[in-house]
Amino acid sequence: MTRVILVDDQTLVRQGIRTLLEIGGITVVAEAGDGAQALTILEEASGPEAPDVVLLDLRMPRYDGLWLLRKLQDAGREVPVLVLTTFDDDALVLEALRAGARGYMLKDVTVEQLAEAVRALADGGTLIAPSITDRLLRAIKAAPEPAGSQGVVVDQLTERELEVLRLMAEGYSNRQIAQLIHLAEGTVKNHISSILTKMGARDRTNAVLRAIREGLLG
CATH class of the missing domain: 1.10.10.10 (Winged helix-like DNA-binding domain superfamily/Winged helix DNA-binding domain)
Structure with missing residues (x-):
């Protein structure tokens, strides 16, 4: 059974996503309202309690999704992260992918699409090309490479x-x-x-x- 940690600052949104995931046969083992809470949960989770995937909102007060991704990257944690976004900021999504997110989806996805994406990441896959838009593709090509690339x-x-x-x-x-x-x-x-x-x-x-x-x- 695929285990997920859901990270979003809006309680109603988390409840809706949890319902979708459960319909799709995915188990939500923990919820967090920001990146700091999520990091604490991940640090304490181990063995059978460890999540297979983190579903992460990017825009949250104080400790946002990008903050969490960078913390996980610095710590060498390789838990798959799927960003759920309203996609109103190409640069932010691109930065999230560079910080280690395995992919992203819009929040208006269907139950089947969300469950399939979570399972794909849990199985070691990525989710970029199937949902990438021309805007993000242009952003990737236009943005300067990070130092040392x-x-x-x-x-x-x-x-x-x-x-x-x-x-x-x-x-x-x-x-x-x-x-x-x-x-x-x-x-x-x-x-x-x-x-x-x-x-x-x-x-x-x-x-x-x-x-x-x-x-x-x-």
């Missing part, structure tokens, strides 16, 4: 690595990629490790963002 030379990636990278961008998990291209899951993990190294990316989301920026996804 490296450019990507297409020839550095093998054809197989490019294939895996494109499937990563489409939100597939390691297991799904392995099934689609008929490889062992361990081999797929090795390809992803090589992709991250060659691209100088710290994680899957960062690799996909750089791939979009460099035009590697076709």
Whole structure:
């Protein structure tokens, strides 16, 4: 059973999202009203109590979603984070993805879409390409790279690595990629490790963002 922590400052919104998730067969194990509360919950959660996914609002008073993402990134915590947003700020969403969010969705999604997205992230996938808009794509291409970023030379990636990278961008998990291209899951993990190294990316989301920026996804 997929376990979720729900982080949103509005109680009514949390109740609505909880209802949607439960209809979709997802269990909400904890709720938080801001990033600080969520961080405390995550620090105390372990073993079977640890969440599979954090559903995170970006705009919250005091300790917002971006604050939490950066805290998790600094601590090396790799819990998958799915941002739920009204998408009124392209730059903020882009910054969230760069800070480690595995993807984002609008708050007007259907029950099926939300449940599918949560399960995809819990299974190691990302959720960027299926819901990305032209506005965000332009923002990714136009925004300056963070300090220390490296450019990507297409020839550095093998054809197989490019294939895996494109499937990563489409939100597939390691297991799904392995099934689609008929490889062992361990081999797929090795390809992803090589992709991250060659691209100088710290994680899957960062690799996909750089791939979009460099035009590697076709």
